[in-house]
Amino acid sequence: MSTGAAHPNGPFHLNSLTSSPSPAIPTHFSPRTAAFTTPPNYAGSLSHLLSLKGFEPLWCPTLTVQPTPLAIKSHLLPPILHSFSAVAFTSRSGITALLDAATEIGEPLLPSHGDTFLIAALGKDSELLDHEFLTTICHNTSRIRVVVPEIATPTGLVEALGVGNHRSVLCPVPRVVGLNEPPVVPNFLRDLEAKGWVPVRVDAYETRWAGPDCARKLVERGKDEKLDAIVFTSTGEVEGLLKSLAHLGLEWDVMKRRWPEMVVAAHGPVTAAGAERLGVKVDLVSSKFDSFNGVVDALHWRWQNLE
Structure with missing residues (x-):
């Protein structure tokens, strides 16, 4: 298991598990929407951190504890x-x-x-x-x-x-x-x-x-409703999402085509490796993963520098 090399100018590194670059993010001024799939016991913390950085949190839990x-x-x-x-x-x-x-x-x-x-x-x-x-x-x-x-x-x-x-x-x-x-x-x-x-x-x-309908909030989101990022904090969350998508008759590739500029972010290398193993390409892995601050800061830094 490799954590990869940290970006020299920021708190994240690009996915070391694949060679293709992350998708470009367009410049605009409306709040960026970041979906996240954490179970309820972690949702409040991650939602708060996303809000502090100006994101619009979209909670779509795929696990319960x-x-x-x-x-x-x-x-x-x-x-x-x-x-x-x-x-x-x-x-x-x-x-x-x-x-x-x-x-x-x-x-x-x-x-x-x-x-x-x-x-x-x-x-x-x-x-x-x-x-x-x-x-x-x-x-x-x-x-x-x-x-x-x-x-x-x-x-x-x-x-x-x-x-x-x-x-x-x-x-x-x-x-x-x-x-x-x-x-x-x-x-x-x-x-x-x-x-x-x-x-x-x-x-x-x-x-x-969380059940066969846990991804429905994302599935029913129209193309005109942008989704800038999705944050995974465990491998189980990824599998839970994929299992729900399959139940709803969709595959992950359909979601990526709907929002081609959506950034897939992982909370640390363990989650990133698990997502890749399940066929979900990760665009951004936080190099600081002792708390959720790392992945949120990584997303914020990424777009701040592009804008």
């Missing part, structure tokens, strides 16, 4: 967590799922004394690992070390955790329903094993396809 508290709670009840040396989160949803389950338990999950316990998270997700969260895990927060990789990818997370030495790491990840599971989580677990960890997968929440 639902908690599965019983599944993760069974791995947290004291003293079960004592046998683990770390928890590794690949998403914000995993963190909130664990916190909700731990709050229900109502007592610290770890004793105050023992070996250092690692809690790892990506980018801005780590902001959720505040004092309240840490004290829910263990009253003695000095026993806990928070690990945040410089590169906000699952691969970066594995590298930041270091050598496992046969220690166990709890991995709260999604159960994918209605779609094929992207290779991100299986690869993450495999990479942990290669580093000497014993990963224990727990389906902390469900990522579900």
Whole structure:
């Protein structure tokens, strides 16, 4: 998995997975419309960032996220967590799922004394690992070390955790329903094993396809209603959109022909690679992907310089 080279004059790079250039963007002064396909728990944040940069957000969710508290709670009840040396989160949803389950338990999950316990998270997700969260895990927060990789990818997370030495790491990840599971989580677990960890997968929440009509808002948008960009923040979102288009009797190429100047933007290299694997050419990949600011800034910078 390659992140590609950052553009020397801005916060994005063009897609390194294909050689053709991104489509040109015409100059005009009306607000640019940017569709995005995030599930509800991320929609408010991304919509706000797009609005701040002058875009007109168009939310078309292709996934939903639902908690599965019983599944993760069974791995947290004291003293079960004592046998683990770390928890590794690949998403914000995993963190909130664990916190909700731990709050229900109502007592610290770890004793105050023992070996250092690692809690790892990506980018801005780590902001959720505040004092309240840490004290829910263990009253003695000095026993806990928070690990945040410089590169906000699952691969970066594995590298930041270091050598496992046969220690166990709890991995709260999604159960994918209605779609094929992207290779991100299986690869993450495999990479942990290669580093000497014993990963224990727990389906902390469900990522579900939003249904056969989830792309209808885009399909029913006329040619005269411009669509300047579409932003994907996960591979599952891409597959969810394509599956809905197929149900509605359309293919992705039809959408591209309808809006030939539409820019396809991906939140980081993992999403970009997944989209390309599904046949969706990505025009822009944010080089800063620890938060949604990266992809929004990349779109803004792109058009600002062309105008």
